[in-house]
Amino acid sequence: MLHHVELYVSNLRKSTDFWGWLLEELGYEPYQSWEDGRSWKLGPTYLVFVQTEARFLDIPYHRSRVGLNHLAFYASSQQHVDQLTSQIKERGVQLLYHDQYPYAGGSEHYAVFFEDPDRIKVEIVAP
Incomplete structure (x- = not known):
């Protein structure tokens, strides 16, 4: 755990x-x-x-470099993913793979992908 x-x-x-x-x-x-x-x-x-x-701020994060690629969380349902997606859009958050929503992770993987303020990829997945 x-x-x-x-x-x-x-x-x-x-x-x-x-x-x-x-x-x-x-x-x-x-x-x-x-x-x-x-x-x-x-x-x-x-x-x-x-x-x-402050002395480290000139070295930006990028998810394709060595280190953390993304964090994935469970939503409670597909409807919860949809609700969060609407709220994410309202907040002006950068969606990823929006043209493939909600199956950007595959036909059995109902999820939304987006970025946090430092461009860390975040994924919310329906159970």
């Missing part, structure tokens, strides 16, 4: 707005908060977002 994931972000406020909304829609609850970080928890697993030090 996964204990936690910690992500360093370029702009904690933007990431908190983005991830806080999304994670709470998926059932996570605020867990920890301090000057340079926030976390949300669901069951025993939590996600942490920490402000990157």
Whole structure:
């Protein structure tokens, strides 16, 4: 079982707005908060977002480099994926593979793909 994931972000406020909304829609609850970080928890697993030090901001994240490619979460249903997709669009979030929605992951894989403020790919999958 996964204990936690910690992500360093370029702009904690933007990431908190983005991830806080999304994670709470998926059932996570605020867990920890301090000057340079926030976390949300669901069951025993939590996600942490920490402000990157200024000296590292000139090295941007890219999901195709070595490291994290994307995070995938379960929605409660296909309707939940559709609801979140509508909300994602309303928030002006960059959708990925929108021309193949909701089957960009294959004919048996009902999901939406999009990017967070640092361009980390996020996937929401119907069970």
